[in-house]
Amino acid sequence: MKFYNREKEIETLKNLQKDFRIAVIGRRRIGKTRLIEHTFDCITLFVPAEKTQKEIIRNWRSEYPEFHFPSVNTFKEFFEFAFFHLKNKIIFIDELQNLAKVESSYLFDLQRQIDKYKPKLIITGSLISSMKTIVEEYKSPLYGRFDIIIRLNELDFQTINDVCTDLKISVEDTIKLYSVFGGIPKYYELIEKLKKFDFFDFILDSFITYPKPLYEEVRTMLKEEFGSEHKMYFSILSAISQGKNRYSQIAGFVGKKQTSISKYMTALKQDFELIKREIPITESKKTGIYTITNNIFLFWFKNVWRYSELLETQNEKKVKKLLRTNIKKHISFGFEKICRNLIKKNLIDLKYDAVGKQWGKFKGEKGKNIYEFDICAINKDKKEILFGECKWKDNCNPGKIFQELKDKAGYVEWNKSNRREKFVIFAKSFSKKIKKNNLILYDLNDMKQIL
Missing domain, CATH: 3.40.1350 (Trna Endonuclease; Chain: A, domain 1)
Structure with missing residues (x-):
């Protein structure tokens, strides 16, 4: 699929001169890597969370044999070579938070190497809370080391309409798709590969019908973001998705006192940026309600995770029937959001x-x-x-x-x-x-x- 939008971000990036350090934070599938590789000729070093330092470095060496990276065992040794010998190249560390997971102490070494070599460095990260801690928290060794921090958001509806127009998708189906997937470009790329597009069949194949790839993807993504307390966060988001959107209602749904859920609510709002508090537009102090900010997470909790027990027991037929009944109401909420915007x-x-x-x-x-x-x-x-x-x-x-x-x-x-x-x-x-x-x-x- 061709590259869409991001003109403001590209202009900001291209205006940088000489040595620069850039951090790009945004959820998975939102287009961080594509933005950087579209804008710069860079050495992309992807960091998986499940491998050791040595295995990751071995993969980097095999991907870029022309740079003759040395056979070393640690990130510190690898980047010491890269920042010294490749001063004129742009080094792009993709998914920095995984680098910290593999070897947490390296962030202190990276700070010293940035201060020493002043490399042309770009880093990205998908775990919002972790990246905010690494890049923006005052106590972090990398605090203040980046010239620009870009928060990459979803594409707006106008851009998604351009994407769908090029895919020969009607305005009606575009609104339906946006109500589910929001402005995450990767999910629209999947449509481009289909011989024939039908909205409801596409939703079923993505979330309900085995192997239901997006059922697993969203669950894995959120569990990784929330860590060991993911069950409480899942319960709170389930409550909000089902219309229990006042503090007392949420607490009742999860079976906790209001004071017991306050830290989770604060984290969901400020750290993970997954919920927001809304108040009537003419009011300023009235008690608000809480809503889920991302369309795909709202859809997933409301129409997929809610029926996870049925899906886990292969009762797809019942879930499909429930979804066919519920999806019109979900699309109507998405339509409202589009109209307001x-x-x-x-x-x-x-x-x-x-x-x-x-x-x-x-x-x-x-x-x-x-x-x-x-x-x-x-x-x-x-x-x-x-x-x-x-x-x-x-x-x-x-x-x-x-x-x-x-x-x-x-x-x-x-x-x-x-x-x-x-x-x-x-x-x-x-x-x-x-x-x-x-x-x-x-x-x-x-x-x-x-x-």
């Missing part, structure tokens, strides 16, 4: 300071006195507020939805007596298009035009 990125003719969701309570019968907006955005200077609905359905009645939005808008107190209200509705398709001064409609054809 279109507004955040100013890709449609709506400009707002803050974009998110809005929910709350109003006076009425308990259990029936809750309102929610899929989209809510505010412009403080103009005192303008936007209310929106996202419907992953065909032939939606815009007039009915518009009236419901207007009725619910009265429950939101933000500048209630002095504000301008606008409304937006996103849907797969509408039964008819209506025109109102304060209403904008977007179906899939409209979205295709602005992407």
Whole structure:
């Protein structure tokens, strides 16, 4: 598959001159190695976690015989040679955190070698928490040794739409795929190898049908990230994926006191960057809810790991039936996320300071006195507020939805007596298009035009 996007990162990297040290942090499959090798002519030294120093060095020597690396037993000896004799070459250590696993003391030696030789050095790492400790923590021997630290995030939906357009995939299927895989390019490369693409079959082959490669891959990836306490982290993420997204609900799900899960919640939010706290867009202090940030992890916990016992006992048929029932609701959440991001990125003719969701309570019968907006955005200077609905359905009645939005808008107190209200509705398709001064409609054809 051709190389997509990353223009900002490439520009940043190419602007570096002379000697430089670069760290790139990002999850697996996100394209770190490809970015570096696309931008630089470098010596790539991949570090597997399961081998000894000597075996890893032997593999490096066989991969680059032209540089005549010596037959040595330690990383310290190998890089002493590389940094001294290959000063004009860019050395790229791929998956640095594994190097620390194989020989933890070498990080101190690497610090001294960086200070001594000032090599052209690039390092990458996939374990977010470990890499933040190695590169960004003040007590780490490598703290302050890198000129630039790049946090490589997933590709945005617009770029994934470009990828899928080149793969001859419709906008509807692109939205479905993004709701599951997010912006991780490697998973879209798998589609390129298929003779025929069908969304649901692709999901089943990836996660459910033996050998279900992504079932194992995601589990292994997360267990490696979480280490010995992975069971507690898995339970918390399972709770959030199933809608138990308040502190008390999460604690109840895992069977612990709220105080007992606080360290895990903090780690998931700050160290692993897998969850975030959301509050209504018009509020600042209201108790929030927790959501999983990555589409693939949300999908995996909600629709795959949840049924792991069935999968482990080869009851694939039942899981497939459950997934067919549940997946539409999951895609609808992904659709909401895409629509909100279109507004955040100013890709449609709506400009707002803050974009998110809005929910709350109003006076009425308990259990029936809750309102929610899929989209809510505010412009403080103009005192303008936007209310929106996202419907992953065909032939939606815009007039009915518009009236419901207007009725619910009265429950939101933000500048209630002095504000301008606008409304937006996103849907797969509408039964008819209506025109109102304060209403904008977007179906899939409209979205295709602005992407």
